Amino acid sequence: DVKVTQSSRYLVKRTGEKVFLECVQDMDHENMFWYRQDPGLGLRLIYFSYDVKMKEKGDIPEGYSVSREKKERFSLILESASTNQTSMYLCASSFLPGINEQFFGPGTRLTVL
Amino acid sequence: AQSVTQLDSQVPVFEEAPVELRCNYSSSVSVYLFWYVQYPNQGLQLLLKYLSGSTLVKGINGFEAEFNKSQTSFHLRKPSVHISDTAEYFCAVALWASGTYKYIFGTGTRLKVLA
Numbered sequence: 130d131v132k133v134t135q136s137s138r139y140l141v142k143r144t145g146e147k148v149f150l151e152c153v154q155d156m157d158h159e160n161m162f163w164y165r166q167d168p169g170l171g172l173r174l175i176y177f178s179y180d181v182k183m184k185e186k187g188d189i190p191e192g193y194s195v196s197r198e199k200k201e202r203f204s205l206i207l208e209s210a211s212t213n214q215t216s217m218y219l220c221a222s223s224f225l226p227g228i229n230e231q232f233f234g235p236g237t238r239l240t241v242l
Numbered sequence: 243a244q245s246v247t248q249l250d251s252q253v254p255v256f257e258e259a260p261v262e263l264r265c266n267y268s269s270s271v272s273v274y275l276f277w278y279v280q281y282p283n284q285g286l287q288l289l290l291k292y293l294s295g296s297t298l299v300k301g302i303n304g305f306e307a308e309f310n311k312s313q314t315s316f317h318l319r320k321p322s323v324h325i326s327d328t329a330e331y332f333c334a335v336a337l338w339a340s341g342t343y344k345y346i347f348g349t350g351t352r353l354k355v356l357a
Binding site: 133162164169170171172173174179185219221226227228230231233234235236 | 248251274276278283284285286287288291293332336337338342343345347348349350
């Protein structure tokens with residue numbers, strides 16, 4: 130079974146802190162994604178990566194950056210956390226893009242105070 | 243512009259009744275279509291997908307969906323729901339745009355199965 134793990138289920142941070150969210154997949158997938166999920170808005174793509182050290186902006190990249198130094202690991206970085214970044218963050222991975230489904234981690238619920 | 247619309251934000255239904263969750267999309271190019279389910283405090287998992295071929299697709303847990311190209315719809319159905327089907331359901335499309343695949347998710351439909 131494909132497994133996507135995220136470093137924390139719940140995280141509480143203060144405004145202005147630098148926040149790292151880690152995601153690891155164990156199926157050698159090329160593609161990895163970071164989404165945020167908010168009630169009534171569904172999933173919105175923050176960044177995705179189709180290969181090591183490669184990244185593409187999604188629909189809402191402002192205030193975020195990413196890092197992919199190894200194929201299995203994709204990190205989301207909030208350079209200076211703000212209260213409007215309080216949300217559920219979901220990581221996903223997939224094999225070939227388009228035709229293959231995405232496999233999701235359990236999510237990290239981040240609260241910024 | 244491409245979009246995915248799930249008109250029903252919440253659908254209450256009694257146990258053992260049939261249910262249909264609606265999904266419409268807008269795209270000028272061919273799409274691949276997916277339905278995902280999210281149980282409380284979990285990530286999303288795939289229910290079913292349509293890539294090509296037969297327009298009726300069967301998935302896990304007794305769910306099925308029908309692709310209707312003329313109506314640009316991909317509605318999800320189950321003939322008899324169980325309490326355990328209570329979850330949020332997301333419709334998604336994958337399409338080729340600007341040199342890469344773009345994924346668009348709907349806003350989700352909360353299915354509440356009542357005893």
